[in-house]
Structures are given as structure tokens and as C-alpha cells.
Amino acid sequence: xxxxxxxxxxxxxxxxxxxxxxxxxxxxxxxxxxxxxxxxxxxxxxxxxxxxxxxxxxxxxxxxxxxxxxxxxxxxxxxxxxxxxxxxxxxxxxxxxxxxxxxxxxxxxxxxxxxxxxxxxxxxxxxxxxxxxxxxxxxxxxxxxxxxxxxxxxxxxxxxxxxxxxxxxxxxxxxxxxxxxxxxxxxxxxxxxxxxxxxxxxxxxxxxxxxxxxxxxxxxxxxxxxxxxxxxxxxxxxxxxxxxxxxxxxxxxxxxxxxxxxxxxxxxxxxxxxxxxxxxxxxxxxxxxxxxxxxxxxxxxxxxxxxxxxxxxxxxxxxxxxxxxxxxxxxxxxxxxxxxxxx
Numbered sequence: 001x002x003x004x005x006x007x008x009x010x011x012x013x014x015x016x017x018x019x020x021x022x023x024x025x026x027x028x029x030x031x032x033x034x035x036x037x038x039x040x041x042x043x044x045x046x047x048x049x050x051x052x053x054x055x056x057x058x059x060x061x062x063x064x065x066x067x068x069x070x071x072x073x074x075x076x077x078x079x080x081x082x083x084x085x086x087x088x089x090x091x092x093x094x095x096x097x098x099x100x101x102x103x104x105x106x107x108x109x110x111x112x113x114x115x116x117x118x119x120x121x122x123x124x125x126x127x128x129x130x131x132x133x134x135x136x137x138x139x140x141x142x143x144x145x146x147x148x149x150x151x152x153x154x155x156x157x158x159x160x161x162x163x164x165x166x167x168x169x170x171x172x173x174x175x176x177x178x179x180x181x182x183x184x185x186x187x188x189x190x191x192x193x194x195x196x197x198x199x200x201x202x203x204x205x206x207x208x209x210x211x212x213x214x215x216x217x218x219x220x221x222x223x224x225x226x227x228x229x230x231x232x233x234x235x236x237x238x239x240x241x242x243x244x245x246x247x248x249x250x251x252x253x254x255x256x257x258x259x260x261x262x263x264x265x266x267x268x269x270x271x272x273x274x275x276x277x278x279x280x281x282x283x284x285x286x287x288x289x290x291x292x293x294x295x296x297x298x299x300x301x302x303x304x305x306x307x308x309x310x311x312x313x314x315x316x317x318x319x320x321x322x323x324x325x326x327x328x329x330x331x332x333x334x335x336x337x338x339x340x341x342x343x
Contacts, residue, residue, distance in 0.1 A: 031130040032059045032071070034119045040112075040137035041098065048096035053136070056090040057119040059129075069121050076116040077105040089119075102140045106173060108330070109142035144265045145169065149193050152180050152224060156187030156217045163195045168226055169264040173332055178226045181238065181262040188214035191226055191233070206232055221259075237286055240269045242325060246279030246318030257287050260327065268328040273343060275322055280315035283327055283338070293329065293336055309336035316340075 037054035055073055072083045073091055082104045084091070093101070107113040118133040151165025158166060168178035168191075191208070192200035202212030208231040215233075223238035241257025243249075248256040260269035260283070280301045284292035294313030295302030301317040309327065311334035322343045329336040 030060045032121050033132050034134050036134045042139040043095050043099045045141040052095040052098040053093045054090050072120045074118050080105040107140045154189035156184040180224045183221045186219050244281035246276045246281040270326045272324050276318040278320045281318045306339040
């Protein structure tokens with residue numbers, strides 16, 4: 001069986017260039033067959049430099065003269081994919097490299113996630129020969145996340161105009177934006193790089209410019225989204241808290257929820273040395289019931305001191321004592337985890 005495609009080749013003649021379609025006929029039975037060194041992998045952060053996975057492949061001949069092949073090793077989890085390029089088989093991935101890859105495609109830490117791995121060979125700008133996919137079950141670890149170079153500074157910021165600035169972090173699931181969670185005072189803010197004024201952004205009404213005007217804000221706890229390339233920003237009220245008769249009561253809009261603080265290095269929310277009473281608790285956004293999370297449990301109240309969260313889930317049983325409380329949220333999928341650690 002033969003297949004015909006059209007490749008774009010570039011001809012250059014004395015300062016003039018033009019594109020030309022070149023018809024290529026190749027063996028339609030050609031295929032790239034992927035092989036993995038394991039069907040399941042548990043990644044250990046204490047063994048970052050050790051080999052975690054070897055991806056091998058066989059590519060049957062095209063029977064056509066084309067450039068040296070470049071292969072793309074594509075890792076997919078649902079709708080999220082990332083690729084790494086390679087020129088020849090096999091490709092070896094260390095624990096740290098594989099953990100970074102599966103984290104980029106939203107694999108959850110400490111939970112088994114099944115992903116797809118496929119080696120693809122490209123012909124032209126947008127055509128791949130046939131390929132196979134392999135399934136890989138992987139358990140990733142939660143690695144410490146580094147803050148970005150950008151921060152929030154100003155009279156309204158916690159450390160004023162001199163800093164250190166409140167850090168922006170990469171927004172999980174959106175590579176175009178940075179996020180900062182910050183409690184502000186009445187005043188003004190700007191965004192700057194590396195705690196210096198060499199590169200800074202200011203503006204108004206969601207638009208920014210290099211060295212632009214100070215941004216006026218009112219006191220409150222906010223989520224700030226920053227897109228450096230597009231020079232845009234947004235500021236919205238945003239605070240997670242603990243609610244319930246095991247905390248300061250169930251009433252909404254009174255500002256009595258026990259506030260959780262963002263830990264960017266683990267992408268989680270935490271409150272330390274919290275005094276709880278015998279009762280029940282949940283977690284909610286902005287002291288309101290519009291968005292709340294409880295235990296993903298068939299029992300109410302859920303007796304477990306750590307477990308999974310779901311949007312609008314069950315109340316969690318609390319016992320009198322002091323605790324460090326941590327939650328991690330996946331708002332896109334309306335899920336998460338919680339942990340009550342008694343001191």
C-alpha cells in the first residue's frame with residue numbers, strides 16, 4: 001500500500017524565497033511501534049537521578065528519501081499532553097524528569113494515574129505516520145515548587161515598597177498566567193521582577209505597561225492573576241477558610257472562618273496550631289456557601305482525619321485539640337485532599 005502526502009519545501013534563490021509543495025509517496029504500512037521498560041512506575045524523590053523509564057521504538061522503513069527522522073515522545077493524561085523530542089531509540093528518563101513530565105500533565109501526587117505514551121514520527125509540518133500507544137501507570141511525588149521571578153510590591157502589599165515582594169507562582173493548568181494570593185491594605189501596588197525596579201509593570205482596568213502607573217486597591221484578601229506576555233492582570237476576592245461548629249460556627253458572611261494561607265511550594269492551603277472543638281467542619285471560599293468542599297465520603301460526618309475532598313462534600317468530624325490543617329484543591333475537577341494533624 002502506498003500513501004501520498006504533500007510536504008512543503010523551501011527554495012532560496014538570491015534574496016528571494018518561495019514555498020513549494022513537494023509530493024512524496026511512502027510505504028503506507030510504515031509504523032512506529034512503542035515499547036516501555038515498565039507498565040507501572042512509582043517515583044521516589046530520594047532517587048531523582050536514577051532511571052525511571054526507558055522508551056524504545058521501532059520505525060519501519062518509509063522507502064522514501066527524507067531527512068534524518070526526529071521523533072516526538074508524547075505523554076498524555078486526558079486532554080493534557082506534553083512531548084519530548086529524540087533522534088534515536090531508546091530514550092531514557094530519570095525519576096526527576098518523569099516526575100516533571102507527569103506533573104505537567106496534571107497527574108496527582110501520591111495517587112496512581114494511568115497515562116498514554118506514544119512515539120511519533122513527523123513528516124512535514126503537520127503529518128505523522130501511524131504509531132502505537134502504550135499505557136503507563138505512574139505514582140508521582142509532590143516536589144517543592146519554586147516561585148517565579150515576579151512579585152507584588154507597594155504600599156498596600158505586606159512589606160511595602162521595599163519588599164521582599166509577595167511571590168507569584170505558576171498557575172497550575174494554565175501556562176500563560178502567574179498567580180499570587182495576598183492580603184492587601186488600602187493603597188497601591190505594582191508588579192516587578194526579582195525584587196528590583198529594573199523591570200516592572202503597572203496600569204489600570206486589567207491592562208499593564210512597562211513602568212506603568214500604580215494600581216489602586218482596597219483592603220482585602222485577593223487572588224491576582226498576571227500574564228506577563230499579554231500584559232494583563234485581574235484581582236478578585238479570594239480566601240479559603242475552615243467553617244463549622246468545630247471551628248467558629250456555620251454562619252456565612254460574618255468573616256469568622258479560620259483562614260487558610262497559601263503555600264506555593266506545595267500548591268496547598270494550610271493553617272497551623274488551629275484550636276478545634278468537638279463537632280464538624282468543612283472548607284469554603286470567601287466566607288460564603290457558593291463554593292465549599294467536604295469529605296468525599298458515604299458517611300456524615302466523615303470520621304477520617306485525612307482523605308479526599310469533593311465539591312459540596314460531607315462534613316468532617318472534628319475532635320477537641322490543636323491541629324495543623326492542610327488542603328490541596330483541584331478546582332477544575334472539583335476535588336482535592338485534606339489532612340488534620342493533631343499537635
